Amino acid sequence: QSMSTRTIERYRKIFRETELAGKVMNDVTNSLVDLLDLNVTEQRLDSTHVFSNMATFGRTRLMGVTVKRFLTQVKRHGTPIYESLPEELRMRYQCSESRLFADTSKGSKSFKLLRRQVAEDMYFLIEHFIDDDRFNNRGTFRNLCTVFEQQCKVTEEKVDVNDKPGGNVIQNPSDPDATYDGHKGPGYQVQFSETCSDQNEVQLITCAIPETACEHDSQAVEKVCFEKTEEFKEKYRKRSRIEGTNSGIKRRTGMGRLRVRGRPDVFNAILLKTAGWNILQAARSEKVREYVRKLVPWNSEDRVSAMIESCVRAIRGQIRSSWKYFHLRIRNTHRIEKYQFWNAV
Numbered sequence: 001q002s003m004s005t006r007t008i009e010r011y012r013k014i015f016r017e018t019e020l021a022g023k024v025m026n027d028v029t030n031s032l033v034d035l036l037d038l039n040v041t042e043q044r045l046d047s048t049h050v051f052s053n054m055a056t057f058g059r060t061r062l063m064g065v066t067v068k069r070f071l072t073q074v075k076r077h078g079t080p081i082y083e084s085l086p087e088e089l090r091m092r093y094q095c096s097e098s099r100l101f102a103d104t105s106k107g108s109k110s111f112k113l114l115r116r117q118v119a120e121d122m123y124f125l126i127e128h129f130i131d132d133d134r135f136n137n138r139g140t141f142r143n144l145c146t147v148f149e150q151q152c153k154v155t156e157e158k159v160d161v162n163d164k165p166g167g168n169v170i171q172n173p174s175d176p177d178a179t180y181d182g183h184k185g186p187g188y189q190v191q192f193s194e195t196c197s198d199q200n201e202v203q204l205i206t207c208a209i210p211e212t213a214c215e216h217d218s219q220a221v222e223k224v225c226f227e228k229t230e231e232f233k234e235k236y237r238k239r240s241r242i243e244g245t246n247s248g249i250k251r252r253t254g255m256g257r258l259r260v261r262g263r264p265d266v267f268n269a270i271l272l273k274t275a276g277w278n279i280l281q282a283a284r285s286e287k288v289r290e291y292v293r294k295l296v297p298w299n300s301e302d303r304v305s306a307m308i309e310s311c312v313r314a315i316r317g318q319i320r321s322s323w324k325y326f327h328l329r330i331r332n333t334h335r336i337e338k339y340q341f342w343n344a345v
Contacts, residue, residue, distance in 0.1 A: 016264040021271040028275040029206055032282045035291065039197035040206060047191045047217055048246040049184040050210075050270060052261040054172040056186055059151060059165075060115040064100050066147045066173050067121055068093040070140040078134060085128075089121055115161055122148045123159045143173045167214035177263035179214035187213050188263075190255075190270050194242050201285045205245070208274040210267040249277045 015021055033040060057065060071093055075082040082090070093100070104111050126145055129135045150169040153160050171178045171186035180186050193207040250256035253273040260269055282288045 012265075012268075015268050021268040025208065025271040025275040029204060029278050032204060032278055032288075033206070036201065036204075036282060036285055036287055038195055038204060039199045040195050042195065042197040043193050043206060044196045044242045045191065045193050046242045046246065047189050047211075048250070049181065049187060049189050049213065050255060050266070051185075051187040051257040052175050052178055052266050053257070053259050054175040054178060054186075054261050057172055058106070059161075060111065060118060061101060062170070062172065063115070063118045063122060063147060063151060064093065065097050066140075066144050067118065067125065068097060068100065069173055070125065070135075070138075070144045073138055073140050074129075074135060089124070092117075092121070116159070119148070119152045119159045119161050122152065123154065140173070143170065143176060146170055146176070147173070168212075175261040177212065177266075178261070179212040181213040184213065188266050188270075189213050189215065190274075191217075192242065192245065192274075194245055196241065201287065202281045203245070204278045204281055205249075205274050208271055210270045212263075249273065252280060253277055 032038075071082065071085075071090070074085075095102075101111075101114060104114050122144060126148060129141060135141055147170055150165050151162055153162055167180040167182060169180065170176050171180055178187050181189065189211050191207075191209040191211065192205050194205045195203045253276055255270065255273045258266060258269050260266055
């Protein structure tokens with residue numbers, strides 16, 4: 001049975017607001033661990049980079065796009081105010097975002113002058129609209145102020161561009177939560193903890209912690225002197241296998257480049273895809289296959305459909321508590337919305 005787009009979006013909103021994805025991931029994983037009787041006393045840790053659905057900008061273009069999006073709102077909601085701005089400034093950001101500053105070669109002297117000019121434009125707009133209540137509460141203006149604070153500095157009324165703004169800065173106004181990693185680029189990352197006991201038939205991810213890209217693996221680096229020992233080589237041999245998990249989960253579930261952006265949607269997608277990966281891994285186990293065979297009506301003419309239906313029933317039974325919690329939150333949400341509606345009337 002299909003659902004309308006509006007219903008799907010409403011359920012996604014509830015997932016974001018209630019952080020239900022984490023509960024689903026934990027319930028699925030715990031059920032599979034119990035079913036497979038896995039040894040979880042030995043685990044390996046690693047992080048992997050995740051790109052959200054946003055374009056990658058350089059510093060100058062990031063500043064320019066931020067200015068253009070604010071000017072677009074000014075033009076839409078206050079045309080006379082927009083037309084009162086300096087014509088040179090308006091013309092500089094008149095072209096589309098994809099062609100913004102395309103006529104200036106990167107690394108040239110003119111490009112450096114352009115970056116300084118864009119910084120001065122940002123400072124002018126902030127000073128011009130900081131006290132205007134029609135625009136200073138808009139998201140585009142807040143992004144303008146944030147990007148300027150991160151990328152620029154003002155010294156004695158002179159605007160300069162910071163040499164090294166660091167990694168904890170906005171990468172795209174469309175996804176202000178994404179940050180930058182010097183080795184892997186803009187986006188997010190996720191810390192994985194995976195079982196690694198030789199006694200297990202398959203290995204599952206027991207914990208997934210989504211983070212922004214600039215977060216450091218504070219305890220992930222071993223001391224250099226320890227890296228030269230045979231003990232370290234033996235331990236790293238077992239730990240290095242999680243690299244295969246990182247590439248596999250990106251390839252099978254599409255986690256490498258998500259179709260969403262923004263911290264809530266990205267974190268939900270990571271957790272749900274991790275739960276799906278654990279189901280795929282568990283399906284390789286002979287114990288799980290035997291469990292499913294007992295549920296499959298093999299006398300059915302369409303064995304493929306019967307197998308799918310049995311898997312759906314088995315998975316639904318394992319996470320039944322999560323869905324009960326989910327529907328309870330839906331009912332509570334509807335009651336609150338109805339109460340607020342009648343109060344407004």
